[in-house]
Amino acid sequence: MTKKIAVLPGDGIGPEVTAEAGKVLECLRREFGLDVETEQAPVGGTAYDAHRHPLPDVTLKLAREADAVLLGAVGGPRWDALPMAVRPEKGLLGLRAGLGLFANLRPAILYPQLASASSLRPEVVAGLDILIVRELTGDIYFGEPRGTRTLEKGERQAYNTMVYSEHEIARVARVAFDAARRRGRKVCSVDKANVLEATVLWREVVTHVAREYPDVELSHMYVDNAAMQLVRAPKQFDVIVTGNMFGDILSDEASMLTGSIGMLPSASLDARNKGMYEPIHGSAPDIAGKGVANPLATILSAAMMLRYTLGAAPLADRVERAVSTVLDQGLRTADIHTEGTKRVGTREMGDAVVAALAAQAK
Numbered sequence: 356m357t358k359k360i361a362v363l364p365g366d367g368i369g370p371e372v373t374a375e376a377g378k379v380l381e382c383l384r385r386e387f388g389l390d391v392e393t394e395q396a397p398v399g400g401t402a403y404d405a406h407r408h409p410l411p412d413v414t415l416k417l418a419r420e421a422d423a424v425l426l427g428a429v430g431g432p433r434w435d436a437l438p439m440a441v442r443p444e445k446g447l448l449g450l451r452a453g454l455g456l457f458a459n460l461r462p463a464i465l466y467p468q469l470a471s472a473s474s475l476r477p478e479v480v481a482g483l484d485i486l487i488v489r490e491l492t493g494d495i496y497f498g499e500p501r502g503t504r505t506l507e508k509g510e511r512q513a514y515n516t517m518v519y520s521e522h523e524i525a526r527v528a529r530v531a532f533d534a535a536r537r538r539g540r541k542v543c544s545v546d547k548a549n550v551l552e553a554t555v556l557w558r559e560v561v562t563h564v565a566r567e568y569p570d571v572e573l574s575h576m577y578v579d580n581a582a583m584q585l586v587r588a589p590k591q592f593d594v595i596v597t598g599n600m601f602g603d604i605l606s607d608e609a610s611m612l613t614g615s616i617g618m619l620p621s622a623s624l625d626a627r628n629k630g631m632y633e634p635i636h637g638s639a640p641d642i643a644g645k646g647v648a649n650p651l652a653t654i655l656s657a658a659m660m661l662r663y664t665l666g667a668a669p670l671a672d673r674v675e676r677a678v679s680t681v682l683d684q685g686l687r688t689a690d691i692h693t694e695g696t697k698r699v700g701t702r703e704m705g706d707a708v709v710a711a712l713a714a715q716a717k
């Protein structure tokens with residue numbers, strides 16, 4: 356049966372990079388018989404401009420009814436002064452919560468061709484393959500109470516609440532342990548249990564869940580140390596499981612080990628592997644509209660969609676192979692450009708991936 360993909364381009368470079376992933380899906384349809392149809396809807400700032408809300412009902416409905424969602428990015432300076440409740444980022448958080456996407460898989464894999472684009476020495480990152488499993492619907496991003504109040508003497512005070520329940524921790528921990536079983540059988544749980552009660556509970560629950568996985572080695576690390584270890588010796592990690600905020604920050608850090616934030620895809624999954632797929636980066640207002648954004652993170656997110664939700668792992672392999680081919684050809688967007696390689700724009704990079712994919716059908 357035809358699978359439906361909701362495409363939510365969003366803001367800034369979002370439409371530029373999702374357009375290239377769209378071309379890749381179209382190529383898979385044409386050349387390899389992938390049975391999908393796509394439908395677009397607004398999210399983020401562009402949705403606010405059109406509907407006065409960053410997540411209009413029509414978008415949430417489309418996302419709920421679709422088999423999978425492909426999202427670009429949301430946000431930008433144009434909407435930064437809006438009240439928090441209608442900021443573009445709330446549209447994204449609303450989608451994650453509304454679809455129950457509690458597990459965010461962020462693979463940080465170094466393509467060998469990009470070793471010299473990494474911010475670390477090639478020998479430190481060669482062969483890097485880390486999976487960050489970030490809890491996505493809890494923590495300080497969703498905790499109540501939150502807000503701003505005025506104290507007696509007229510000074511304003513703002514507050515947020517870091518909160519985790521046992522079931523939220525246990526379910527994402529199981530995702531991490533299950534993933535570790537399919538790879539290096541090591542999970543490092545990252546927390547701040549020396550200071551924060553919410554993460555004392557995190558550590559307790561992860562330790563408890565680990566008993567179900569005697570074949571997987573569990574370690575714990577404080578987040579400040581983890582941030583340091585990621586740039587000191589990143590290959591010590593196999594699967595990292597952590598909360599929403601720490602995972603957000605550590606995955607941006609890990610992306611640079613692979614050459615660029617423009618290389619890191621993600622899958623946000625519910626309990627039945629229905630998912631939303633998006634690059635880990637934001638709307639990059641500094642380069643939006645210039646045609647220079649790296650579309651590979653979004654194209655690789657579409658590959659994750661093929662693998663996790665559409666049951667088309669062989670096609671996911673093909674897309675990843677096509678990305679490797681264009682890197683072999685020496686094509687680089689500005690963010691991964693190094694001496695001796697050819698600088699290309701967003702569209703040229705997307706077209707090259709499509710050409711490499713189509714060549715596999717010959």
Ligand SMILES: NC(=O)C1=CN([C@@H]2O[C@H](COP(=O)(O)OP(=O)(O)OC[C@H]3O[C@@H](n4cnc5c(N)ncnc54)[C@H](O)[C@@H]3O)[C@@H](O)[C@H]2O)C=CC1
Pocket residue numbers: 368372427428429430431432444447616617633634635636637638639640641642647648649650652690
């Ligand atoms: N998932 C989402 O939709 C996210 C949205 N945001 C929003 O995006 C806006 C900008 O946030 P920033 O903190 O600047 O983060 P950002 O990820 O948009 O950009 C950070 C830096 O990375 C570069 N970059 C990002 N993606 C790139 C790509 N594909 N190719 C080449 N370079 C790339 C940007 O040019 C910029 O210099 C904000 O409104 C923020 O709230 C931020 C992160 C995630």
Ligand SMILES: CC(C)CC(=O)C(=O)O
Pocket residue numbers: 444445447448496603635636
């Ligand atoms: C709205 C933010 C939480 C988006 C973000 O930075 C992310 O998901 O990586």
Ligand SMILES: [Mg+2]
Pocket residue numbers: 603604607635
């Ligand atoms: Mg982020």
